[in-house]
Amino acid sequence: MAEDLVVTRALVIPAGELHERFSRSSGPGGQGVNTADSRVELSFDVAASPSIPEHLRDRVLARLRTRLVDGVLVVAASEHRAQLANRAAARDRLARLLRDAAAPPPKARRATKPTRGSQERRISAKKRRASTKANRRGPFPD
Template sequence: MPRSLIVNSSTSIPAAELSVSFARSSGPGGQNVNKVNSKVTLRWNVSESNAVSLEVRTRFLERFSSRINQAGEILISSERYRDQPRNLSDCYEKLRQLVQTTLAPQRKRKKTKPTKASIERRLAGKREKSMRKQNRRLHPGEE
C-alpha cells in the first residue's frame, strides 16, 4: 500500500522501506470518527535504509535522535484531516521535509566581532538608561 517517497531529484525512499498503519483518529469528524480509521502512522527504518547515503543517515540519526525508537525507526503520524488519503499524504510530506533538512550539511558558523559603531551604540544606550534611573532617585535635600 505505501508508495515510494521522492525527496528531491536525486533522492527517493522506496516503498519497500516504508510501512503504513491506520487507526481511529481522535481529531475532527463527528460520529464518523468512531467508524473510520483515518489516523495514519508512517514508519521508516532509518538505521537500515539504503535509500540515503551514510552521511545523510548519520546526520538524520543525530538530528532527530529523540524521534527515533530503539529499533531505529522514525514514526510519523497524522490525524489532521478527516480522511485517510489526506493524512497519508501529510505523513509523506512531513517525512520528505525531515529528510530534506538533513541532505545538505549545516554550515559552520563564522565567528565575527561586533563593529565599533555597534559597541558604541550599546554603551550609549546603557549610559542613557543609567542616567534615566539616576534621575528617578531622591537626591539629598529634596523631598
Template sequence: MSTPAAIRIPEDEIVERFVRASGPGGQNVNKVATAVELRFDIASSPTLPDAVRARLLAKRDRRVTEEGVLVLNAQRFRTQERNRQDARERLAAFIESGRHAPKPRVATKPSRAAKARRLDAKRERSTIKRGRTGRDWD
C-alpha cells in the first residue's frame, strides 16, 4: 500500500495580508508591516480531498472560523519573508495533520491477573486505613 502524494495548495487559494507586528522590533516595528495574516478557505477548497476537508473542519481549533476559514497569524520573526514562510509551514503542518485518519480504538478488557492485583491493592489499603481508627492518640 503506497502513501498518497502530498497535497499541493495553489497560490490563488491562499490569501495573505501584511500587518504591523506587536512586540520587539526597534524603530522598524512602527513603520514596516512584517506580520502575516494567512487565510485559507478549507470549506470551499477544490484542492483538498473530501475526507481531509471533513477531518480538518471537525477539529476543534480556534484558528478555524465558523465559515471554515483557517486564519494563521505569523509574527515570530522580524522580516516579512520569514513570517510568510513560517505561516506557510504552519499551514502545511495543519493540512498534514488532517491527511491521516485516526486509528480506531480497540476496546480491551483487563486480564484476570490485573483484576486480582487491583483487588489486592484495595484490600491492603483498606487494612491500613482500618488500623488507623479506634485508637486514642493522646
C-alpha cells in the first residue's frame, strides 16, 4: 500500500522515509470507536532526508521551522472514521505543506504612486463623508 509521495514533479518522497503511527481517534465511530486505530500520524524527517535537494532544504526548513521538532514534520489526520481515508488525508496534507514550503519566494513588490483618478476618488469620498457629518451638526429648531 505504501507508495512514494509526489510533492512536485521535481520532489518525490520515497515511501521508506515516511513513518506512520496509528492510534484511537476521538469523535464519532459507532461500535468500533474504542477498538479501531483510525487516527494517523505521518512523520517525515525533513532535516535528514536525502530526497530533498540541497537548494530546497534550507528554504523548506526555514519556512517550516515552527512546525518541526528536531527536524521532523508530523501531520495528524483523524477527521474520517476509516483509517485508509485518514492515511490519504495525512499524505495530502503533508504534500501540501511541503509544496508550499518549497515554492519559490514571491516576486518583490515594486512601489508605485497612486494614480490621479484614485487620489481624486479618495478626496471626493472624504468630502462627501464630511458634508454628511456636517449636516448632522448645527442648531436644530425646537
